[in-house]
Amino acid sequence: MKGISRVLVANRGEIAVRILRACRELGLESVLTVSETDKNSLPARLADRAVCIGPPSPMESYLKVDTIIAAALGTGSDAIHPGYGFLAEQPQLAEACATHGLIFVGPKADDLRKMGDKLYARKLAGGAGVSIIPGSELVGHPGEAAEAARRVGFPVLLKAAAGGGGKGMKIVARAEDLRTVFDEASGEALSAFGDDRIYVEHYIENARHIEVQIIGDRFGNIIHLFERDCSLQRRYQKMVEEAPSPAVSPELRREICEAAVRIGKQIGYENAGTVEFMLDQDHGRFYFLEMNTRIQVEHPVTEMISGIDLVKEQFRVAAGDSFSVSQEEVRLTGHAIECRINAESPGAGFSPCPGYITEWKSPTGEGVRVDSHCYSGYFVSPYYDSLLAKLITRGTDRREAIDLMQYALAKFVVSGIDTTIPFHQFIMKHTDYLNGNVSTNWIENRLVKEYEKNGGNPFR
């Protein structure tokens, strides 16, 4: 590949495995940065070389821009793939890459900065002619927030301008709760992002989370790879994703995908990105939510319905080539579902469950894909997030994908630690899910309670 021959993969876990696979298929040499705990990890063994960058704590290893640049230069790498999380959306790493003549496999630093500011992103979407959820500018104090809330109508969502991952995000149902919640939200935003700026948005109660995968090249071309439905969330953390969305008609699909491409074009976006929307199910309207400037956890569902390898496309456009396909060639075929298998106890309030995996047997077969870094004897470190595996199934239609998922979940054996597998089995057998009758608060408002009541048994 022109311009790239050796890639530094600055991540860990399943996404490191995923990126290393793409490197191998593209004939690129790979170097993996590892913390002390990850020295013997599966990706460390798959990489051509692994370099230890620091102690287990991410602050002292995976989040150190200077160390990662030094590792790239010291190993003669010419590109850095940041994966997701860690430094993926930090303009500092992308900028340092540019300074040192390294290719950052992701968007331009400037785009990361712009889209990282949620208020800027709202304005940009508005400028591209895409509806945004009624909301405010920054609110400096609870009084201003109350004023804005009256204007957009309760319930409202207080959101951090620097936000992401649900941090600093709070629902306020009544005016009298505003003052307390405002302080909570800005405090949480400050500790999570070092930025306590807050704005107000109307809260859509019966919503679906629909996001569109886009990819842009250096020549100003942007294509979309259809939508993903990520409505099944718990505390703003996605649990199940699927493509296409059972709630999106062909007409709506065309509209929403076009809107995403318009937003991408508005900033001249390069590389893979995701434009997120809220679909108001009561009124059939969609609103821009935010844009994620990275490869996402749930990218495999898009790969499974489009046949396009997104990570390889990332490398292609980062190296200055165009996509391997044109928009007309991108076809939506079949239906794919992804379940995130986390090291959490669904029976104990989803508390994290690190420890030794004594037995690990993942399902296989036609239409089943498992993206994971785990194996029997692997120690799940408390230092990192709890994602163990992404189980993806693909069928000719939704029903087939669900059947396959039920089968695959039943065949998935993980011993030694608790996982979210039983909770996913519960979801996959629930009539609401089977009928596509869900919203973003379905898991929290309904399913978690039912799960606890039934002791995790969907047939009771």
Added chain:
Amino acid sequence: MDTISQDEVIQILRIVEESTFDELCLETGDFKLIVKKHGGSELNQRSSRAGEILGHPEAVQERQSVAMGENQAEPGKAASVPEKDRREIEAMGGNPEEGCIPIRSPMLGTFYRAPKPGAPPFVEVGRWISADDSVCIIEVMKLFNTVKANIRGRIAKVCAENGQMVEYQQTLFLVEEVDGAGETDKEEIAS
């Protein structure tokens, strides 16, 4: 002379044995020989035996039988070197049973043996160092971090290449510990 035969080692040991010198440090090509007479306290026997040949375990065995007669390497003692260190020292071509303590890199960066280009190295093999002595510099993006020995002893081996990238916790030097204040002894107490 690139290598030394076992017979020559034995000869050298005999010469030292009969001489009035307490120590001998010989370096030729990749080969290093450090010989010491009169072991210190019981605790430090391991690191102050009469001879050390890094990377040549058979020669060490030979030397031990010469210098200590029936007193072969004590397995219990050798095992007190932490398993992680043992593996690492072995990987570096050293012999963990010889009781060398590694000085590890506190960060990933470029390893420099001298304070500035052209200057003499901070330390050479055979040099006595105390805990406060600087042994090298690790550079991370133009930030120069001086690494202290944090151990008393003598440099037995330089394990990293000047100007090359070293990883976090990579062994930079092997040090023969001399006063029982090093990390191995702490580990022994802890275990």
